[in-house]
Amino acid sequence: MILVTGGTGKVGSAATRGLAGRGVPVRTLVRDPDKAAALAAAGADIAVGDFDVDASLDTAMVGVSVVVMVSPAVPDQELAVIDAAVRAGVGHLVKATSKASVDSPVGRRRGQAQIEAGLAASGLRHTLLRSNAYMQNFLALAPMIRTHNGFASSAGTGRVGLIDARDVGAVAAEIALDPQRLGGRTYWLTGPELLSYSDAATTLSAVLGHPITFQARTEDEDRAAMLAAGVPERVATDNARAFSLISEGDAAWLTDDATLVLGRSPRTFHEFVTEHSAVFDPQPRPTG
Ligand SMILES: NC(=O)c1ccc[n+]([C@@H]2O[C@H](COP(=O)([O-])OP(=O)(O)OC[C@H]3O[C@@H](n4cnc5c(N)ncnc54)[C@H](OP(=O)(O)O)[C@@H]3O)[C@@H](O)[C@H]2O)c1
Structure with a gap:
């Protein structure tokens, strides 16, 4: 079991x-x-x-x-x-x-x-x-994206090897099935590409069919905005710090570890947004 x-x-x-x-x-x-x-x-x-x-x-x-x-x-x-x-x-x-x-x-x-x-x-x-950071973190930004057609953070131009949390779960399942062969080490899990938050906005715009913008904030502005939105103080402080570290290159790492375990590529951010498009825009506009 x-x-x-x-x-x-x-x-x-x-x-x-x-x-x-x-x-x-x-x-x-x-x-x-x-x-x-x-x-x-x-x-x-x-x-x-x-x-x-x-x-x-x-x-x-x-x-x-x-x-x-x-x-x-x-x-x-x-x-x-x-x-x-x-x-x-x-x-x-x-x-x-x-x-x-x-x-x-x-x-x-x-x-x-x-x-x-x-x-x-x-x-x-x-x-x-x-x-690396989960793509699902964007779901927390969905209300801002729906209301303001944009989102903001202190990640600046830093890039992230975003991974879909479902792929992390899939990797865990594979290792649990065969811990003798696959276990006993550290996997550094990422998705297939490095994306800045501006790149993510471009993907959201393409999938949703209307412009979504990314606005850079300072760490203090980011923390204050999260507190104003009701995020608990410890979480807001940690999140703002983590986003600022992203701006310094902290999350700009990619590996093949997920592919090696799963035998397939992990999901792209484009696939993630497409599957969750109704969360980001309940009334998607047709493109083209
Ligand atoms: N988010 C990221 O970008 C990121 C990146 C790298 C690593 N991680 C790591 O991923 C892990 C979190 O995974 P996740 O995002 O899948 O978590 P999650 O979606 O937040 O789910 C947390 C789970 O823990 C359960 N839980 C909370 N308190 C509990 C308690 N007292 N007793 C029993 N169950 C309890 C929750 O149950 P309820 O439904 O009852 O609340 C829920 O099922 C953390 O170790 C985090 O550091 C996250």
Whole structure:
């Protein structure tokens, strides 16, 4: 049995669907079973639990050989999942992570480094999926794009190797299926191309059939705008810092790791926008 946490989230749902679709015994840990009805219909076993409740983690781990750990990456919560995996005698753990480092200026990356250190100290055989930014982050910009035909951030002209979170989930599923062959290393996951946010605006314009613009902001302006939009302070600070790092080249990296695992190219940003066009523009105008 493979256990996927965060089954109602972006990466976890893709991993769960990928495994269930192949007839593999998969269980997914969710807080709210109503949100997991489609995963149950796809054949996944649903374990209701919470990262903050150890007993629910122990119950979810019964009979599990591999864990795919996806969560908002709060250190105490992921460390609790790792502890439960060790107690249950799990053989391999695949962790979704980011550009973690103990001295990162981005708080959540320091948290990821703390979790990775705990995972290494646990002795559990594991694999890290160190992904570039997810294309799905653009879905959070959709209200601004719909209202203002544009979006803004402090990413400047920096380029990003955006990856579709569904491809991260697909990679996790492949590794969970064959951890002996594919596991025990760090994958640096990206999509197929480096795009600036102006490039992304050009793709959005082409797909939606009307101009979408990107406006550069300073980090302080970006943070203030996020706070004004109701984003929690810690998240706004981290996001604005991460966007500013992008302007300095922090996310301008591409690898073939996703292709090597999946045996196909990861999705392009054009494909992502096309599939989600109704979110960015509920009334698309015909092109040409
Ligand atoms: N976004 C990016 O650009 C990016 C880039 C690189 C790496 N990452 C990494 O990707 C990971 C996040 O993956 P994601 O975007 O797929 O996550 P996500 O869509 O935000 O989903 C988070 C999942 O965790 C569940 N969850 C939250 N609190 C829980 C709790 N107390 N107990 C049980 N479940 C709980 C949520 O369930 P509910 O539905 O109940 O809330 C949801 O299923 C993080 O490690 C992040 O650092 C993100």
